[in-house]
Amino acid sequence: MLRPIPHPLAVAIFAGMLQIPAQAALNAVDPGPYNLANGNFAGWYQDSHGRTLDLCLTKAVSSRVAGAPGAPAYMCTLLPTPGVFDDTQPIAFPTNFPDEAFWFTADAAIVDAARGIDLSYGTAIEAAFAAEEPVEGDQVSFARVRIRVDVPTAGTYVITHPYGVEVFDVPAGGRRAINMTRDIGIAGAGDFSGALKGDVGPFLRSVNGPYTEGSERFIGDPNLDERVTGSPFNTNFVRIEGPGGIDLRTELFSISGKLSDVALPTPLMPQRTTYSRRTENGDLHAQQDVFVMAPPPPAAVTLTSQTPNLNLTEANGTGAWYAQSVLNPNVPTTLVLTADNSVAIPTSSLTTANLPLTDLVTITQAEYHLSTGQLTLVASTSDETSPPALTAHTGNGTLLGNLSGNGAVKTLSTSLSPIPPAKVQVTSANGGSDSEDVVLVP
Template sequence: MHRPTPHPLALLILASILQTPAQAALFEVDPGPYLPATGGFAAWYQDTHGRVLDLCLSKAVSSRVPGAPGTPSYMCVLNPAPGVFDDTQPISFPSNYPDETFWFTADAAIVDAARGIDLSYGTAIEAAFAAEEVVDGDQVSFARVRIRVDVPTAGTYIVTHPYGVEVFDVPAAGGRAINMTRDIGIGTPKTYMGALKGDVGPFLRGVGGPYTETNPATGASERFIGDPNLEEAVTGSPFNTNFVRIEGPNGLDLRTELFSVSGKLSDVVRPTPVIAQRSTYSRHSENGDLRAQQDVFVQAPPPPASATLISQTPNLTLTEANTTGAWYAQSVLNPALPMNLQVTADNHLAIPSSTPTTLTLPLTDLVVIQRAEYSLASGQLTLVASTSDETSPPMLSARTGNGATIGTLSGNGAVKTLTTGLSPIPPAKVTVTSANGGSDSEEVVLVP
């Protein structure tokens, strides 16, 4: 099978996704109670950039794109369904209610008849019913990524989009030769936490927004992150890939930066989201002098938000990378253990109602397993691991992936070892934990 050489950007993005922890997409969901006004669904979701979107049920229409007779240009995606939902009548659960509604949608398309490509891309945080009937007690939500492509020839295709990179080996050309739908979060009805584990988020936003329209039922002004009736550039991708791109055989390389986006901004007041990623220290001697550093990583809204390490004097401002919400700071103070750090994130410049959040992070050493090897012939497990505290190396202990104790590593320096017999089978994974809180886990390499 012919395999085209992927574009370097696609390789870089794919590598970053594979080599880093899962990108935090959504931060929180309405805990309830869940009311008939929202069809028994969660009223809102909040993303890691701090924006809160309501379940979009408004019949406000676009002031930029006129509707056609019988098809109003709603700012929310409200699809009529005969016998289920009549959009000319008031929404009422369950007698006149859509069988699918959305907190967020973003759609894009690439059509090139000359190259034989017809691509549709859709992503959403969706509310639906497990049996596809509007019935109370059957409500579910999920994060969706859908990619469908007509392709002219067999081969390997790479689709880069705002929430990741997908690689497709296509055995034959044809309509919808690529047909991927990934729904994450469907669980027990009326439980809505599952969508938080999906790969949709932070919410994409139209660069022309937010847009303000009037709800005809209430007369209230409402704000929206996009207008689904038009196409525009967006921002918000966690990987700075605010586009859809397809690469494939015979030099195929097409892209679009235009999306149709829907999402209604909520009036719910929420604190600034901040997620701990790493807080570690290291220290060593250099020419007789102590060298120490503390490294702090958090996920929080990008600028104009701020993140500040407030547990030291003077306070230390964290630096953000590429509008993705990844923040970092390094302090050269020698820590007095045990120690907790405190980081305050503040997003009120972007979202005036947002309140600051202070997060407490335990400071630990950084443990690295350098070798985890099991000899099938001898039944011996060999571990080599190190701690970042070279001046006062703490005790390192090992356990199997299921928590069974293996033993304590030995050695006077920062690098410690353990060789011990384990039977009747090797552990699949080991974890080495430091007395100063650091830990590392690795799969065990099996040798003859």
């Protein structure tokens, strides 16, 4: 049973957890209105690769794996709960409705009795109820990563999985010496947007799918263990490394998720659109750098605001696209990009985004001298030919003033006694911005 964690202390205490930086995981959620057939949950979630999954409540069964008496080989993860949900009866909210349902699940296991390792890995986009039983108004959703491991000895264990890397300092071996559950979302009262901020996504999917059962299509068959694709880091596996040369991995997952028929625009998420220019030996050197997240090929992303159009490149199937233009921009300007995922998902419509082109601001020094109360800032702009004005603020928005200097590198020295700022931000008149923690010196 995948219960929401009611309090941070319910997670086993561990020291030193390290994650890969957050990625674009999910793109959109059904905004409503919601209906009783879905228990008044959001009908679907869409990931950053453009795949949309419905709340998986169908009782379609696998044509690849035979079920057992009393245990049908459902294509959805439907968990009977005595007195709450009887899977042999029609689903009806709230009288016979799962206390846990899922838009997506992916599970894997590593067992090596000789090495003393028993690992279970589970990730999901889950629908549940705050009081654990179907009650109107108690609906919540969350993105979950759960890792539980029996380990033989104390030490540092590194677990790599499709959505990140976790480092655990384990004080003693034993059953569930590693016990992590990370739920992001929860909320309630009809708000299902919290799971968009989680680290689950894009949806993993079977390399052998999609599977069709009747008129319904699925990204995997939870009754099978299969290789998958879709990790944003190309880590389509679970691996554990630990003391004594422990290094075990699996590439096999059981996956559930029902592909939706809803037609949605192709995801297109801006990351960075910046320019730089300089003059060297009388020659102007200019470039524009465009970074976006969108579905990987066969999708296409194109910069259409220049002639000829410029196609962005995606190298490794993670959905990170890039292009560089050598045109000298007229600032301020807006770049126009399109993303088309209709080859992979015919119902996806073309998305067009207007993105401001800005300079790239870099803070190279942010020091506060405790003895004098002086804050010293040094920052630069990537526009060396026509350097724009740079303005500094504290992290809470208090104006510090303009940086001075005729070139691309500018400075500011100002008195801020007796309390130093924790952070500073420098913004450019051409739209660029950078923020840094302030270094405290004697």
